[in-house]
Amino acid sequence: MEQKTFIEVQNIVKSYRLGKSSIEVLRGVNFAVERGSWTALLGASGSGKTTLLNILGTLERVDSGEVICNGINYRSLRFRNANMFRNENIGFIFQLYHMLPELTLLQNVMLPGMFGSVRRDLKFTALQLLDKVGLTHRLKHRPSELSGGEQQRAAIARALLNSPELILADEPTGNLDSHTGGEILEIFKQLHAEKNGVTIFMITHSDEVAALADTVFHLKDGVIDNC
Amino acid sequence: MNLKTEFFLARRYMRPKRSAVSIITIISVIGVTLGVAVLIVVLAVMTGFTDIMKQKLLDTRAHLQVYSRFSQSIIDPARVISASEKLGGRAIAIVDRPALIQRKRSFVPKGIIGIDPEAAGKVFNLKEQIKHGKLSLEHNEVIISTVIARELNLWLGDKLIVHSPPRLAKMFNVGKDGKVVFNKNDRVYLPEEYTISAIYSFGKYDFDRNIIFMGLDDADELFQLPWGAASSVYIWIDEPFAIDGFADKLKAELPMMRMYTWKEINRDLLGVLQVEKNMMFFLMIFIVLVAAFSITNTLITIVYQKTREIGLLKALGASSASIMRIFIFQGFIVGVLGSSCGVLMGWLVVRYRNGLVDFISKMAGRDLFPKEFYFFNELPGRIVLSDLLIICISAVILCTIGGIIPALSAAIQDPAKSLRNE
Incomplete structure (x- = not known):
């Protein structure tokens, strides 16, 4: 039987060195995320939201505490394993889309698969996903030829390419106007509504966006404050 | 290893676009081209000269x-x-x-x-x-x-x-x-x-x-x-x-x-000719070495400009070794491109050497190779396949090595830091 809890974060601490001093960004964060749920993380700028997202995405390591995702303790992941784990299990969506300007839209979407161990049906899967986000007419366009909304839709397709179980989104509508942002949120709603849908963990500043989530966490002074 | 992907990305990064980086890249390729062409021409003339010397030896002794x-x-x-x-x-x-x-x-x-x-x-x-x-x-x-x-x-x-x-x-x-x-x-x-x-x-x-x-x-x-x-x-x-x-x-x-x-009987003379040819190779390979340094410069600039993209690639699952290979491949590609163009240019110069010498002599207003001193009617030249291979392989190796330092700096980049660097 599948575990209900997908992510378990236990008392994680993360600090950065700034010259001779040290800044503690996360001071014992604890929470759990259910499989297939949509979680929104709210917090002021500089509160450590992106740091927490990076830790969940294995891009950063904690100073202390435990992160367990899908039964795998991140401490057990060595650098190489972390790359593979990230490639196979996690899809990233960034506020600034981060598309490679040298590649076409289709190639950008195929990118995670190109670094993965299985390359079968890569193009077919990418085309399916681009169809899903309504971008089949833009396959050979470069990112510079696309609008912000189109780039973000392509970034969602890219994040879904390897069929990850976890989507980490860092303010995906933060750089878009309200209409385009609404279109992006529609896609997230569809993803969430699908049977066996992915687990979505999203950073946002917007209470309206947070209202769409199943769970909302507030990060304040380095700890989760849900009061 | 995802060599195909890494090579694909390396090629994409090298594709000339109207940016300062692509101009520097083209200059790097031209540098390698010139180095390889000069090496080919010098060694071809040395070989041709040795051939003539041997022929004269065989005619007279x-x-x-x-x-x-x-x-x-x-x-x-x-x-x-x-x-x-x-x-x-x-x-x-x-x-x-x-x-x-x-x-x-x-x-x-x-x-x-x-x-x-x-x-x-x-x-x-x-x-x-x-x-x-x-x-x-x-x-x-x-x-x-x-x-x-x-x-x-x-x-x-x-x-x-x-x-x-x-x-x-x-x-x-x-x-x-x-x-x-x-x-x-x-x-x-x-x-x-x-x-x-x-x-x-x-x-x-x-x-x-x-x-x-x-x-x-x-x-x-x-x-x-x-x-x-x-x-x-x-x-x-x-x-x-x-x-x-x-x-x-x-x-x-x-x-x-x-x-x-x-x-x-002519061991000394033949030995001297071989030593001269080796010496020429040693001196001229420095041109390629300088070109390799310019590749290092170019790639450092590219790594700096692509900091965020390197972070993205790591976020998408690329390993540090993969990132490193992308940039090493770029050095390799410049080496292969430069060597190929250099071979063509060198071959053309050797092929039309006498016309070029006549043209330069006319422009300079004096004979570059007076017959009374050099005892040959035309500038000798013969390209030897083994020389060609040694030159090209050396150039590609040097250029690839030139990519190692930028590749290392790209590989050790912290992805979280790179992505935050907006």
Whole structure:
């Protein structure tokens, strides 16, 4: 039987060195995320939201505490394993889309698969996903030829390419106007509504966006404050 | 490893677009191209020059020289000639000795080669080298070179006074007390006088400067050798580079003879030419090395500009090794592109070298390679496949190494930091 809890974060601490001093960004964060749920993380700028997202995405390591995702303790992941784990299990969506300007839209979407161990049906899967986000007419366009909304839709397709179980989104509508942002949120709603849908963990500043989530966490002074 | 993906991304990053980086990349490729082209041209000219030197050596010196082990001369050269001909060689008897040419009151040392003119025509190629007069070595006739003619101010029909060292030596004895004693009982030897019948030029300066031809009988008489004897037998074969095997077979037939191949005799010269060529390669490879440094510069700029993209690739699952290989591949691609263009450019320059030299000479208003100094009518040049491979492989290796430092700096980038760097 599948575990209900997908992510378990236990008392994680993360600090950065700034010259001779040290800044503690996360001071014992604890929470759990259910499989297939949509979680929104709210917090002021500089509160450590992106740091927490990076830790969940294995891009950063904690100073202390435990992160367990899908039964795998991140401490057990060595650098190489972390790359593979990230490639196979996690899809990233960034506020600034981060598309490679040298590649076409289709190639950008195929990118995670190109670094993965299985390359079968890569193009077919990418085309399916681009169809899903309504971008089949833009396959050979470069990112510079696309609008912000189109780039973000392509970034969602890219994040879904390897069929990850976890989507980490860092303010995906933060750089878009309200209409385009609404279109992006529609896609997230569809993803969430699908049977066996992915687990979505999203950073946002917007209470309206947070209202769409199943769970909302507030990060304040380095700890989760849900009061 | 995702070599295909890494190579694909490396190619994409190198694709020229209108940006400063792509211009620097093109300059890097041009740098490698020039380095490789210069190396190819220099080594091709060195090879061509070595070829000409070897050809001149083979024109003027026998492929194999045979001497007696126990005597100053070969009494029966016909035996050696016969043994050589049985093995497929062409041989002639030679008297090859130094002599003194009297010029007013001074002596000029020269080498005398005594030959049978008919036999010489077959193997020595002398007839084709006659520039003035006609090939004739009758009694008391000599053939001198254009260089000697100029040096001693001589022309056809002029007389040449030749002193023979063995004859001079015979006039004196060294006593037990170390004093030189004049041989009173012996006759006084006079120098011989010869008439210049022809003037030759082999176009090989050291040979032309030294050698005077005369008839074999005259040479025997001059150097007091028995009639019909030779100081050595010169042998030519169809494949001069296979002379070692031929010499081994002849040694088995003629154990009493000493033999020297043209390679042994000219070992120093051939060695110097090879060393010069190696030295040229060593010096010119620095051009490619500088180009490799410019690749390092370019790639460092690219790594700096692509910090966020490197972070993204890592976020998407690319390993540090993958990132490293992307940038090393870029160095490799510049090396391959530069080498390919360099080979084409080098080949074109070597192909049209003489036209280029003429053009530059005309523009400069002076002859770049005066024939009187270099003894060739056109600039020599031959591209050797092994040289080409060594140049290209070296260039690609250097360029690939040039990508290592930027690749390392890309590989160690912290993805979280890179992505935050907006």
